Amino acid sequence: MRAKTCLVVTRGAKGCTVLTARDTLQVPSWPVEEVDPTGAGDCFLAGFTLGLLRGESLARCAELANWFVAQAVTQVGVPRLDVTRLPAALR
16 A cells, blocks of 8 residues: 555645655746745645546646645635646646
């Protein structure tokens, strides 16, 4: 079971680190100017989970999660994410 386990450490503007039994992935954040961190963690989890449900690699899940966070922190208050703005590389 441990072969399918991972640990994700969010690092704010530095992105996130995904640790598995075999690899350590450093995934950079999307370059945005943060105005409010409200909801960033929830948005990260939503993006990562969406990637998992799509059957994406852990690296792609982390990229997607970091994009969700980037959208969240550029808004004040509870974020509203527009997935139609999702970059083609993450669709």
